[in-house]
Amino acid sequence: MLLRLLLLVCALLRETNGVPVSDVNLKTWPPEGQVMEGKKLVLVCSAAKGTGIITFLWYKGALGLNLGTKTQRSLTAEFEILTAKQSDAERYYCAADNGYGLSLSGLVSITVRIPVSRPVLTLRVPGTQAVVGDVVELHCEAQRGSPPILYWFYHENVTLESSSTPSGGGVSFNLSLTAEHSGNYSCEAANGLEAQRSEEVTLNVRVPPEERRDFLTSGVLEVLLGIFCTTVALLFCYWLKRKKGKRSARDPLRSPPSPVPQESIYRNSPSPSQLQPVYENVNVVNGDEVYSLVYCVQQEEESTAGETWGSEFVSDFICPGTKRTINGCA
Template identity: 55%
Template structure:
């Protein structure tokens, strides 16, 4: 019992004394490192050191030490003191307690405020987000790191307190927020969320144009249909249509106020009315109808002759016809003989052109024609024309030689006889000249040259009134009244050439 009494007498008692002191900064900012030091006149005597905040023990050390708040927060503000149990002598300890010291942790910066240049921006416009806060004057050099977030996802981080969205769209409507923090990340604060409601402008004034302009297309080349809107934001669905057709020719959805549809190698059958529509979720808006005209370039014009088989005789009048049946008018044609231009003519409403030639021996050779309607000229295939001397239109039959006999003439592919009414040596002279015989000698009756003409041969000339200088019997003046039979057929005798 006596031992226990002694222990109670020398048990440590808590007293405030100047032997133990507490040291710490009085004013600090959020994020600072705060060191609270407790020390005695002889720290080697300290057996236990306890730190308290607002009367509650926060940490205990077995020897002299300091307590460090590595990242001060506002909640660390309060009254701090410490107690030390120190050894006086064997089995005797004393407890020392410091005075309370107030620690004030000041706000480094308030929670930032997020502001937008517009909270209801128009699609496609620029929006600037600004993250604003303030630092105390004695910490104005502190660098802050800013982050901008959309629905919790970071859009940008860096030292800049502003973030520019160069073009914002309807789907970007959302809640936005910013954060500010120190370089060491020891202090980080977030703004309240702000909602951006992006406004979409409906499409209006839909317009369709073509390339080439004016709806003028050339067959085989590319036609581009351009659909555009005067106003309208966001994704726009463009659709192209042919008038009176239900199905779309093409469809494109783009974040643009214009789109193009390409029709490669357009055909003449594609001509007609076209229009386009544009829709950015408010319903389609139609353009006016544009009429597409497809011009057909010349291909290979065809040259034809009126003479069957391209065989003609001198003195004939031959029609040369050049035509490109598909080419679009107006068309300018040229006709060539051995690459020498014979003439040119225009077909303003389509079709072909014709040229007449009175043939001579010079006209034999190669012919071609060329056409041009503004998209380049084309020359057609070469056609050869053979011009021969005209065969005689008269003959002498059943005589002793070719320059004697019954006179027969050809008209429109039929052979017939000549009546001897008025038949004289002038008429015979013309026949002899036409046949290339010698001089006229007699005007005998045809009955001297049997057999007589058959009924299949008509009497083609009643009276020939030749003056003897004509080149052919057909050139002589004639009387058209017919009352002769074959018993009056005329004959002729020429010197045998």
């Protein structure tokens, strides 16, 4: 009888001095419920008030799947998930009890971030082989990775384009081909964690035979036109010399006066008194234009009526389809 009275007194004293747990809260580490796949997740349950030995419990999901229980004389306890998996992305809560009834925390959402896997680059051409003028589709996709994912496309390590996918998946990039687009291509994917680079894919762009013929033909024509213009200028000077010789043969007693010196209208050219029939490349005057000069001296002669004839004769030959100007005889 005395023992019962003592137990009753102890229970009354405990109820008078004990403090129930209250303000139970659940926090996570890493903070904000963001954890990388394969890393450790810690669920920290704490109570603002409470005396004595406290029992802590952790629950997963809205149905309250019990994960674990700890009993200790402390206001804080931890539960660890050593290796977080994608299936651990869920809502969690905890509870605490020191004999006065359970006190629950609020729900906390856990997000498991998945790093991107190595992306795969695919080149999609209209036919069996890429040809100049085709539009090739470059498709880059990482099979795993939490969105959003940002992609970059590279040609010989030079960035061509970048694009992002807010909900995951791959992206495509269209490229109109020229002969310079032959080479190695790759792409890269990242989602705020570690970036991954794809393997290189080689693209050979074929130039159609007709385009090669057009290119070679235009070059040959330019060379032939240049030779033609030079030949015409030389023949013209030769004709003037022949004409001068015939006139001298008709009137051999007359001695023509010395030609009147005139100032040259061309840069870097000798004075008219020193001119001989010659073909000369003077210099590049403007951009790609090359001026070629041909000088022929034609002396003045008196006609039978006492008049003088002849003077410096200047003719310009402009070759169509080229940037080369050939100046005729002076």
